[in-house]
Amino acid sequence: MNRKLSDNTRGLIKLTVLRVIVYAILIFLTALCLFFFYLMIVNASRSNAQLATGFTLVPKENFFKNLVNAWNDSSINIPRGMLNSLIIALASAVLTTYFSALTAYGIHAYEFKGKRMVFTFIIAVMMIPAQVSALGFVQMMNKLHLTNSYIPLIIPSIAAPVVFFYMKQYMESVLPLEVIDAARVDGSGEFRTFNTIVLPMLKPAIAVQMIFSFVSSWNNYFVPALLLDKAEMKTVPIMIAQLRSADYSKFDMGKVYMFILLAILPVMITYIFLSKSIIKGVTAGSVKG
Secondary structure, three states, X not given: OHHHHHHHHHHHHHHHHHHHHHHXXXXXXXXXXXXXXHHHHHHHOOOHHHHHOOOOOOOOOOHHHHHHHHHOOOOOOHHHHHHHHHHHHHHHHHHHHHHHHHHHHHHHHOOOOOHHHHHHHHHHHXXXXXXXXXXXXXXXXXXXXXXXOOHHHHHHHHOOHHHHHXXXXXXXXXXOHHHHHHHXXXXXXXXXXXXXXXXXXXXXXXXXXXXXXXXXXHOOOHHHHHHOOOHHHOOHHXXXXXXXXXXXXXXXXXXXXXXXXXXXXXXXXXXXXXXXXXXXHHHHHOOOO
């Protein structure tokens, strides 16, 4: 009996030690991630001359001055750039998640000839870098007179193999075919079944992919830089690049850090509001239901 208690005690101690180690690692990684955000806030509060002196952990007094300078910069229109990025990122996130979920639903819920081949083709598209097709895509947009337009930055986001693959795997975990069959027996149409039954079951996965798609579109520099020439159409990443390439005599690194801080605020706010759903989606998607 004593030996059994001793074994249980040792097991409990090992489990406690392991848990402490895991929590210590997580706390360290969290602090490391937050440190760089803090450092960016500190740099956003320093003047260009202060930044030239080197590294510091103490915020300075130029935060609001940098904010005013960045917001009222005559060479770029930050409010307009943030609005442009917000429109493109929100529209892309919604379209990407909805149509990828719809495609995944079609592959998951239906049996048809060539189903495996279609699934393999979609997965194979994931391996093609965007840069490979960029030249042809830009030439096509020029012929269609769609440069300086949001359309080529939003509509192609419907085709998102990575999001499709995640949705497909998530459906296999949480969406039994019996639910779909029951809805059909009750007379529900396919789109009604998808919109009213399937989508609510996919809320955690949708939250995960919406924020990933939003961040990816918000940070996208490559394609917008190729298609957008008009100043009023440019997005946040293009404007940040413009600030970095400004004339040296007018270059203000404090203003650049402030603009970067403003640029990541929408992403941070989105994550704060969707964090619970994101964690739930990631964990639930990894467990077979």
